[in-house]
Amino acid sequence: MKINQTPETVTALLIDGDNVNSEYIDAIEKELAIIGNTTHKRLYYTYSTGIPNGWDGVCNPHALTLRQVMPYTNSNNSTVKNVADSQLIIDAMDILHGNNVNCVCIVASDSDYTTITKRLRESNIRVIGMGEKRTPVAFVNACDEFKYLEDLKTKYNTVSSSKALLPDTDSDDGAAAPPTKAEIENFIKNMLEEAGHKLDAGEIKKRICKKWPSFNEVNYGATRMSKFFDTKKFKVIQEPGGNVNVDLINR
Numbered sequence: 001m002k003i004n005q006t007p008e009t010v011t012a013l014l015i016d017g018d019n020v021n022s023e024y025i026d027a028i029e030k031e032l033a034i035i036g037n038t039t040h041k042r043l044y045y046t047y048s049t050g051i052p053n054g055w056d057g058v059c060n061p062h063a064l065t066l067r068q069v070m071p072y073t074n075s076n077n078s079t080v081k082n083v084a085d086s087q088l089i090i091d092a093m094d095i096l097h098g099n100n101v102n103c104v105c106i107v108a109s110d111s112d113y114t115t116i117t118k119r120l121r122e123s124n125i126r127v128i129g130m131g132e133k134r135t136p137v138a139f140v141n142a143c144d145e146f147k148y149l150e151d152l153k154t155k156y157n158t159v160s161s162s163k164a165l166l167p168d169t170d171s172d173d174g175a176a177a178p179p180t181k182a183e184i185e186n187f188i189k190n191m192l193e194e195a196g197h198k199l200d201a202g203e204i205k206k207r208i209c210k211k212w213p214s215f216n217e218v219n220y221g222a223t224r225m226s227k228f229f230d231t232k233k234f235k236v237i238q239e240p241g242g243n244v245n246v247d248l249i250n251r
Contacts, residue, residue, distance in 0.1 A: 009036025009126070012101045014088050015064070016108035017045035020131070020149070022054035024107075025062055027152035028130060032105060033211040034191045035128075039101060042067050042091065044084040067091070085112045092116050096123055103128060107149075111136040118142050157186060179212055181220050185233060187211065189248065198237060198247035201225045 011032055015025075032038045043064045045052055048071060051059070059066060069083045088106070093116070095101055104120055106113050109131035117127045121144065129135075129143035133150055140146045179187075188204060205225045208215050222228040226244040229236050237245040 007102065009103050010101045011036055011038045011103040011105050011128070012040035012092075012095045013038050013042065013105045014040070014092060014107065015043045016084065016088060016106075016110075016113075017043045017051070017053060017055050018047070018084055019109050020053065020107050022058045024130075024149040024153055025058050025064075027149070027156045028105075028107060029062065030156045030187055030190070030211055031130075031147065031152055032128075033207055034187075034194050036103065037210060038105075040095060041065060042088075044069065044088045046071060046084040089113070089116045092120065096120060096125060102126060105130060106143075107131065108139070109135045109149075111139045114138045114142045155190060157183070178214070178219070184208060184212075184215075184220075185230065188229075188234070188246075192234075192246070192248050192251075198235075198245040201229075201236075201244040201246050204246055 013028070013032060015028075029038070041062070041064050043051075043055055043059060044067045045055070046069050050056065051066070051068075055064075058064070067084070067087055069087045071083055092104055092106070095104065096119075102124075103126040105128040106117065107130040113129075117129065117139065120127050121142075127143045129139060129146040130149055130152070131139070131146070133148050135146075135148075187208065191204065191207060192199060202225065205215070205217070217223075217225050217228040220228060226236060229246055231249075233249055235247045235249055235251075237247065239245055
């Protein structure tokens with residue numbers, strides 16, 4: 001008998017770098033890794049004098065594609081409002097008609113994206129909004145769900161990713177520090193809470209690898225994934241047929 005499965009969430013991540021700080025990128029990526037697969041990762045900004053809000057230090061480590069839009073008018077200010085916003089909106093429509101994603105995550109703390117959010121939802125595209133608690137209610141309520149960046153940062157106990165780089169004496173670029181086991185365990189705990197039920201150990205590893213592609217349980221002293229989980233924090237359930245499921249210890 002064929003079993004119907006829920007299609008995987010495939011997300012386009014579009015960030016307004018003019019009004020969102022880079023300190024949230026790690027929490028943003030972890031939340032989306034729990035939800036599904038992120039295929040587009042774009043950062044939009046209007047500044048002509050450099051990448052704003054600390055994004056220059058995290059773009060390469062997080063594989064963000066830069067979408068810089070130069071101001072169309074002369075101005076003494078380093079930015080002109082709505083130029084990058086318009087490019088993000090155009091790209092969102094292109095992504096919609098490309099039929100390659102079923103979810104768009106717009107990271108911004110202003111109401112400029114309310115109309116495009118409603119248009120995406122009319123085409124059955126799930127829209128996740130992310131922004132600071134100053135975000136106007138119009139944009140918040142237009143989304144299928146809205147996640148406050150301050151709450152996500154607390155949820156994942158994250159620090160600015162630019163500070164999470166180790167010096168590399170052989171290169172001008174920093175080498176990303178591998179996640180600690182405690183950080184991964186926090187990620188798994190949030191994953192299980194989000195799911196509301198036990199998950200297959202292989203599925204958990206798949207989602208970990210979406211956030212940290214170089215993850216290998218062997219580096220944490222486990223011979224296989226089923227041995228990675230601390231049984232004081234997680235229930236490891238050996239199912240008939242050899243599958244291993246994992247759940248929260250207190251559920």
